[in-house]
Amino acid sequence: MVPRLTRCFAPTIGRWPAPASCHSLGQQAAPSHDSPHYTAGAPGSGDEYFLFAGNGGYDVLNYDLALRYAPPTNPAVLAGRLSGVATVTVRAKQNLESVNFDLRGLGVTSVQVDGKAAKWSQVQNDANRDLVNDDPEDKATYTFRITVPAGKTAVANGLPVGRPATKAGWTTWTWKASDPMASYLSTVNVGDFALSYDVGPHGLPIINAIDADVTAAALAETKASLALQPKMIAFLEGQFGRYPFEAFGAIVDDDTVDYALETQTRPVYSEVADEYTVVHELGHQWFGNAVSPSDWQDIWLNEGWATYIEWLWAEHQGAATMPEQFGDGTLDTLLAGGASGARAHERWVEHGPYWLACCLAGCFSEPEERGRAAGVPCRHPPGVFQETRRSRGLAVEVPGVQPRAPDGLVHGPELGNGELVAAEGRPQRRIFEL
Numbered sequence: 133m134v135p136r137l138t139r140c141f142a143p144t145i146g147r148w149p150a151p152a153s154c155h156s157l158g159q160q161a162a163p164s165h166d167s168p169h170y171t172a173g174a175p176g177s178g179d180e181y182f183l184f185a186g187n188g189g190y191d192v193l194n195y196d197l198a199l200r201y202a203p204p205t206n207p208a209v210l211a212g213r214l215s216g217v218a219t220v221t222v223r224a225k226q227n228l229e230s231v232n233f234d235l236r237g238l239g240v241t242s243v244q245v246d247g248k249a250a251k252w253s254q255v256q257n258d259a260n261r262d263l264v265n266d267d268p269e270d271k272a273t274y275t276f277r278i279t280v281p282a283g284k285t286a287v288a289n290g291l292p293v294g295r296p297a298t299k300a301g302w303t304t305w306t307w308k309a310s311d312p313m314a315s316y317l318s319t320v321n322v323g324d325f326a327l328s329y330d331v332g333p334h335g336l337p338i339i340n341a342i343d344a345d346v347t348a349a350a351l352a353e354t355k356a357s358l359a360l361q362p363k364m365i366a367f368l369e370g371q372f373g374r375y376p377f378e379a380f381g382a383i384v385d386d387d388t389v390d391y392a393l394e395t396q397t398r399p400v401y402s403e404v405a406d407e408y409t410v411v412h413e414l415g416h417q418w419f420g421n422a423v424s425p426s427d428w429q430d431i432w433l434n435e436g437w438a439t440y441i442e443w444l445w446a447e448h449q450g451a452a453t454m455p456e457q458f459g460d461g462t463l464d465t466l467l468a469g470g471a472s473g474a475r476a477h478e479r480w481v482e483h484g485p486y487w488l489a490c491c492l493a494g495c496f497s498e499p500e501e502r503g504r505a506a507g508v509p510c511r512h513p514p515g516v517f518q519e520t521r522r523s524r525g526l527a528v529e530v531p532g533v534q535p536r537a538p539d540g541l542v543h544g545p546e547l548g549n550g551e552l553v554a555a556e557g558r559p560q561r562r563i564f565e566l
Contacts, residue, residue, distance in 0.1 A: 170229035177267040181428040186267025187232040194221040194272055195264065195315075200279040200302075201286075201322050214238065218263040234266035234315075264315035269426045271312035276320055279304045285325040287341040289318055289397050291379050309397065311377045317421055319395040321383050332362040333369060337379045339398070345386035350404040354384050357407045364411050367448055368418065368441065376422035382410070394438070396421045408442045415441030 173189025176182075199216035220233070235254070243252040265272075275293075278286035282303045286296075290309030297304050309318070325341035332338050340358050342351070361382075365375050381398045382405055389402040392409050394416030401409065419441075420434030443457045 168227045170227045173226070173228050173231040175232045177265075177269070179267070179427055179429075185234060186270065187234070187265050189226050189228050190222040190224050190231055190265070192220060192222050192265050192270050192272040194274070195219075195318075196221075196275045196277075197320075198277045198279075199320065203281065203284070203322070220263065233263050235263050238263075264318075266315050268314040268316065268424055268428065271314055271424070273312055274307075274309040274318055276307045276309075277304055278307070278320055278322065280322050284322055285327065285341065287319075287321045287325055287327075287339075287383055287398065289313065289395060291337060292339075311396065313396040313421065314424055317394065317396040319383070319393075319398065319400055321385065321400065323385060325383070328358075330359075330362060332365045332380060333375065336362075336365065336375060337381075338362065339379060339381040340384070341382070341398075342384045343386040346384055346403065354401075354405045357405045357410045358382055358384075360407060361410065361414070364414050364445065367445065368411075368414065371441075371444060372418050375417065377417060380414070380417070394420055394434075408445070411445040412438045412442050 176184040177186025196219040201214050203212040240254050243250045276288040279302050280286050282298050282301050286305035288307035290307050293306040293308050324344040328340045330338035377397050379397045383400045384405050392401045394413045399413035415438040419437035425431050446452045447454050
């Protein structure tokens with residue numbers, strides 16, 4: 133991996149002494165005594181859960197990843213060889229003498245800053261495989277140039293740029309994600325994928341990639357589920373406003389990961405894409421991707437909304453009513469806390485209102501402590517949204533939870549101070565009309 137750092141805008145990136153931790157870049161001539169004061173960028177974003185994930189002192193504007201992947205020649209070997217150049221365009225937020233990036237599983241061979249060789253060290257094995265600022269609050273655009281053996285297909289976020297180009301037995305696929313995204317939502321997939329195309333509302337491009345080894349019943353279910361994507365998008369646009377990105381689609385791989393992930397514009401699915409997982413990952417494009425947590429402790433909001441959207445879709449399809457799903461979900465949550473059926477009902481009567489308020493007020497930052505205090509595990513947030521929908525006497529004010537939020541972020545402190553207002557026949561402003 134060869135990182136290249138491009139500067140833009142003030143403040144400046146000045147001198148680059150050897151760093152103390154993480155991934156640090158380079159050295160230029162030391163400034164004169166009349167120059168501004170330079171300091172190192174923080175080696176972490178300050179997140180309470182992951183102290184050293186993300187970095188301070190700069191904002192990433194764009195990642196340009198030129199990657200080359202050679203699959204293993206022995207089918208029994210899972211890992212191939214990945215090499216590449218990451219060109220990162222950043223805006224300094226302070227006068228920097230050094231910066232850090234997150235990287236895992238790849239060794240760095242050289243670093244350049246504005247085209248000049250720079251001093252660097254790699255002393256921490258971070259959680260992210262790409263060279264990134266692994267902070268959900270730092271969104272950036274991406275360009276992927278992925279070179280693979282001819283016959284293989286490379287798929288990433290966003291839209292393809294031109295046709296794949298083949299030369300000397302290697303094919304380069306280029307994808308561009310023009311909508312800024314958090315680094316954990318980026319994806320690159322290489323395999324024997326068959327690409328298919330569909331169109332959603334307003335001419336939205338839908339590009340699906342299904343692994344050739346997805347066959348039989350899994351393939352039939354996957355195709356049937358993906359065929360519903362245009363209808364799902366139209367339905368959710370009626371609930372939450374226009375789909376927020378330039379494209380959508382799916383990547384279905386025949387792997388053993390056994391989970392799906394809401395990678396932006398193109399979620400990934402393991403072995404099969406079932407209907408409710410597809411609508412769940414689609415829901416994340418609004419809640420989690422367009423509107424995002426600024427801290428990892430608030431990621432429950434992403435999952436709460438996406439699970440609630442499953443309920444909305446099931447009701448829309450006539451599979452189950454909202455009260456049925458809300459009741460089942462609530463009972464499952466109470467039983468998860470170890471209560472019998474009768475005791476679960478008693479606990480719901482006694483603590484249900486607190487549980488709802490607790491979830492909406494942001495108790496998921498410390499669910500075990502507050503859940504124990506209430507005698508109810510605070511683990512199933514979708515119910516709170518259904519309660520808002522069902523009860524005309526309950527309105528919820530949660531600042532930031534709206535696709536039109538100026539910075540596209542959900543801020544934990546604001547959530548913790550969100551107002552839960554019981555309105556007795558009094559109209560209340562609703563962020564979402566559910």
